[in-house]
Amino acid sequence: MAFKNIHFVASSVPLAREALAKFSHRFGQTPADKADVVVALGGDGLILSTLQKFQSRNLPVYGMNRGTVGFLMNTYSDDSLLDRLNAAEEAVINPLRMFATQTNGDSVEALAINEVSLIRSGPQAARLRILIDGRERMAELVCDGALVSTPAGSTAYNYSAHGPILPIRADVLALTPMAAFRPRRWRGAILPREAKVTFEVLEAEKRPVSAAADSAEVRDVLRLDIASDSTIEHRILFDPGHGLEERLIREQFA
Template structure:
């Protein structure tokens, strides 16, 4: 695959500005719309932000870790970035299409790379009915909230909330309740 035209994206307010400046000096980059690959310098959050921003372009992403955890990122190897991109193995992330109906019957839709989370709005616990592809999986989950994590998001907020890490290439979702009261 031809990956010679690289776009570099990063957070302008990054604490890793010295690493970003090094990366910028070593290579010539193009605009995102003209790229063969979009290189994201930062952490998992920066990668996910840019996937949401540019996924409509259908251009692959290559993440370079300048953050702390970097579960979705590649290690920083400034001198071998081009070679590492050429030799990289692609992973496909499938966004989660969330559709929720509120108590007023209003439908809310969103795409999620990491997770979808829903919290109660009143002092009472929230009641959820869980359906996957139109099939009821749980008639009632009573909790302060819940999140559904994709494999890409399972190591982030989901893990902090007590959920499980899913293999990145798996076709699974992780349902993690917040302050669970009961299920049926």
């Protein structure tokens, strides 16, 4: 497909705003409802929010790094934008759907492209019960938190918590504990992508826990249900030879 109608978005940092002004002047600013591609100028946080914002239109997003973290971004350049867009490789990502039940009975639903995480929000460690597809797999995990990561997000929070890097085309999810105290040596699990993961928070009033789907936070969580949503596809564009598969392999040899 030849991309011609570009909608630009940018983060609030000066470098990104300068790039937005430059590209908008050169290519124009196509309204989002008439665009066939989105160019995001910023960091990984911007591209994640942009993918979610435009998911109903199924628009591909091409990011250029004008932020601090840029794992999902392409190298910034003022030159040859149309050539780069039309030569780009596409990666398709299914997000995780989080359904959080709070201690007051309210519920919150959100999507995550990278990961859904639970983390203690008080001075005491969290106590979690873990169920996979409705079956108890761990009666008690005492920890600072835990997360479920997609392959695309496996080099982010998951990796910093010593979780595994997952190949982008692997039909698996990573379940990774954070600072596990009991069982002390438990390193987590790799699960089928179709698995439904449930965390039940034990002693939720005494040991409060927050949940986050990427950057969307929910406090005072009692139960968290997580599953991959194959009905939603996020499309990310990368320069040839620098796609997600190559980046994930390269990261393991850094």
